[in-house]
Amino acid sequence: GAGVSQSPSNKVTEKGKDVELRCDPISGHTALYWYRQSLGQGLEFLIYFQGNSAPDKSGLPSDRFSAERTGGSVSTLTIQRTQQEDSAVYLCASSYRPLNSPLHFGNGTRLTVT
């Protein structure tokens, strides 16, 4: 079946512009994560959605970052007034229930802020 789909795969934007990154999780997966991967920084947790619970936003680096998940499915990560330090690969992952099943990752969106 279809895996986790992220779009766009690559995004180049000018500093100060807003960007939206999209994640389509695997159908039926209740948990959805966003991570950021910068060179040499590993996987940095950003935000986590689980079912109808309030999202865990504790990893968002600043108030320029926000995310939503509509209808328990598609998620959008928005970065406002982008900065060069926002350049990274943004990864989305989904799962039925992470503790009982593995995360399925998308291929990521490579964001470059010029």
Add this chain to the structure above:
Amino acid sequence: AQKVTQAQTEISVVEKEDVTLDCVYETRDTTYYLFWYKQPPSGELVFLIRRNSFDEQNEISGRYSWNFQKSTSSFNFTITASQVVDSAVYFCALSEYNRDDKIIFGKGTRLHILP
């Protein structure tokens, strides 16, 4: 607080050698889960193993083995008779049961298997 430390940033070994990737974690919970993921050069992260805090049995899967030791808060990963295809970045991760399944990853270890 949850924390995962992978002290080895980068390792290079010659093919057929054994190699161990270290993972040390911190948690206040008694119930937690540990994971290893592989990120090959293609970029997509692949799940390797999950272990819960009540199961300290070591696990072997082909050339891969995992050593979980609660006494030292470590969950190390060994590749026996390494192959070039094992070249990848390997991530260790932790999820605390009381943190609603939030999964925290270490910074990863980049493994180079030299032919």
